[in-house]
Amino acid sequence: MTTETMEKTEVQPVVFVKAGAVFASSVDVAEFFEKEHREVLRAIDNLFEIAPDVCSCNFAPSSREVKMPNGGARDFRAFDMNRDGFTLLVMGFTGPKAVKFKLDYIAAFNAMETELLAQAKRVQPHPADDHLPRGRDRKAWGIHIQKINSVARYVGMINQVYGPEAARALLEADRDLPNVSNKALSVLCGSPEDDPVGCFFHLMRAAAGNGRTLGERVYAAFSDPVEMGKVKSFGILVGPASDSNFIAIATRHEFLARHFADTQWTGAWDVAFGLLSGAKASKRTLQFGMVKSRAVMVPRAEVIKLLNKSG
Known part of the structure; x- marks a missing residue:
């Protein structure tokens, strides 16, 4: 399978393109968040038990070849996940660096999708991004625009799956998140x-x-x-x-x-x-x-x- 990956200088979020969409592997997510892969698999399995229909749309079973001490190789169970699947998974990840890691990974999804759009010479932004700040707003917002877009997508996904109360609680509890709480949650979700x-x-x-x-x-x-x-x-x-x-x-x-x-x-x-x-x-x-x-x-x-x- 041909994939495109983000360039890495140190430990960076790894995303790839498959069938015209952007995905991350559970193996790479585990490494980036400094977790054992079996912990990440257990978390995904728990999500499937809680919300199988949602997870089936956002996680795809895959495998990763691992070299064995005897020189052979063995395929181990893994999952490929889209942006929404990643967001669901990392909700349960905690720790002093967890929030930064989450936003960095979502920013990697954003960057790869932006690259895909540029390759296709599309000039119209994704409709879901129309209300989000652009480069010309950088001084007014005082923070890198890509991080703000990442927060908005992250909170919007939590709003869709768990409701506005959970999304607002996330904004209020995680002080490390850029302050976008003054934007109404209805902007991130809206009506039909x-x-x-x-x-x-x-x-x-x-x-x-x-x-x-x-x-x-x-x-x-x-x-x-x-x-x-x-x-x-x-x-x-x-x-x-x-x-x-x-x-x-x-x-x-x-x-x-x-x-x-x-x-x-x-x-x-x-x-x-x-x-x-x-x-x-x-x-x-x-x-x-x-x-x-x-x-x-x-x-x-x-x-x-x-x-x-x-x-």
């Missing part, structure tokens, strides 16, 4: 109507089996009848008979309910998708595998445009 494109990206980043994201499967389904059938189990119809130039996203579906639980779109993802360009409500119920539901119809061209933007 606030970020329809972010809602789309959140869904398309969902794990969809065999190391693929749901976005990759949806894109393939435009030309592959087999993939077209598979995405139905995720509450999506590509080119339904009633509107072949649209994709349909169920308004009620077990997978979607789990995926959007503890986010600003919980129980109201249809509201967000309905605000995408050209979207409309279905005129009748549609069949999503074993599930019948009304749907939001999003133009195929809009979906392709957003998929290309999300990488």
Whole structure:
């Protein structure tokens, strides 16, 4: 597997690119936080017991080859995690250096994603970053902008998973965090109507089996009848008979309910998708595998445009 890693001068956060997204390995996270890898694996296993649906979207089983004393090699269990998975994992890490380590690692995710955007010659920032401070605001904020963005993402993730009270408690308890507590938590999370494109990206980043994201499967389904059938189990119809130039996203579906639980779109993802360009409500119920539901119809061209933007 080809990966891209951050350059290291001393012990630095290590992230890599896989299938167009940024990940960290549990092995590298353990080394950076000066922990035994088995401790990190135990923490991830505990997270799966507490929130299996959330974790399945943010952690992917992997392995790491380790040289043995006899000269051979052995594969050991590991996990690859995206930014959200990393944030969930390190919530339980404590110690005098833990906060700095957390922010440094999230900054590494930011830097790699920025590099990916530059490579793709994209000029528009990710919608979730629109409200965050930029370089021109550096003097006013008095702290490196990347660290502030890292804090905002970190607090926003805690807000989505554990709620605003937990996010506010984090800000008040960790005095080492840059002071962004005067920004309302609603800015970091918001209502379903606030970020329809972010809602789309959140869904398309969902794990969809065999190391693929749901976005990759949806894109393939435009030309592959087999993939077209598979995405139905995720509450999506590509080119339904009633509107072949649209994709349909169920308004009620077990997978979607789990995926959007503890986010600003919980129980109201249809509201967000309905605000995408050209979207409309279905005129009748549609069949999503074993599930019948009304749907939001999003133009195929809009979906392709957003998929290309999300990488």
